Amino acid sequence: MDALYQKQILSLAQSARASTLDFTPAYTASCNNPVCGDRVTVSIAIKADRISDINVDVKGCALCEAGAGLLLASARHEHLDKTTALGTSLRVFLDAGNEKEKQSGNETDTEILVFAPVKPISNRHKCVLLAFDAFDEAVGLFRADRNFVKSP
Numbered sequence: 001m002d003a004l005y006q007k008q009i010l011s012l013a014q015s016a017r018a019s020t021l022d023f024t025p026a027y028t029a030s031c032n033n034p035v036c037g038d039r040v041t042v043s044i045a046i047k048a049d050r051i052s053d054i055n056v057d058v059k060g061c062a063l064c065e066a067g068a069g070l071l072l073a074s075a076r077h078e079h080l081d082k083t084t085a086l087g088t089s090l091r092v093f094l095d096a097g098n099e100k101e102k103q104s105g106n107e108t109d110t111e112i113l114v115f116a117p118v119k120p121i122s123n124r125h126k127c128v129l130l131a132f133d134a135f136d137e138a139v140g141l142f143r144a145d146r147n148f149v150k151s152p
Helices: 007-017 062-075 080-095 107-118 122-150
Strands: 027-033 038-047 050-059
Touching: 007 050, 007 062, 007 107, 027 122, 038 062, 038 122, 050 062, 050 080, 050 122, 062 080, 062 107, 062 122, 080 107, 080 122, 107 122
Parallel strands: none
Antiparallel strands: 027 038, 038 050
């Protein structure tokens, strides 16, 4: 169990705990994990399909906080699609099981490798991914607004 809560995961968790909402969010979404009671709210401001600011509010375990910390560390000033792709890569990485990982050396791979100890514990994957799920919902609200404005 100690390997699960390694230094990098705890550092990401701490960054999520330190997150404060100091901007007016354009889009906010919350997701919860009814199995363990984790709840994450993600608030974002967007300019030209880039995340101009982001905040997470986590009520959950250290793994839930660490996933939110990864989102915070990688999303600010990033393109929406790149951050969405990071969440998808993390989900695929966790679901891939324990087979030997190919390390291509790209930034996304190294960011998510910290979660390797979580891979064999499938009931904890939702904890790690909860912030990305809330982020995807917030982005969905943004895209729905944008499509609504464009339609006649």
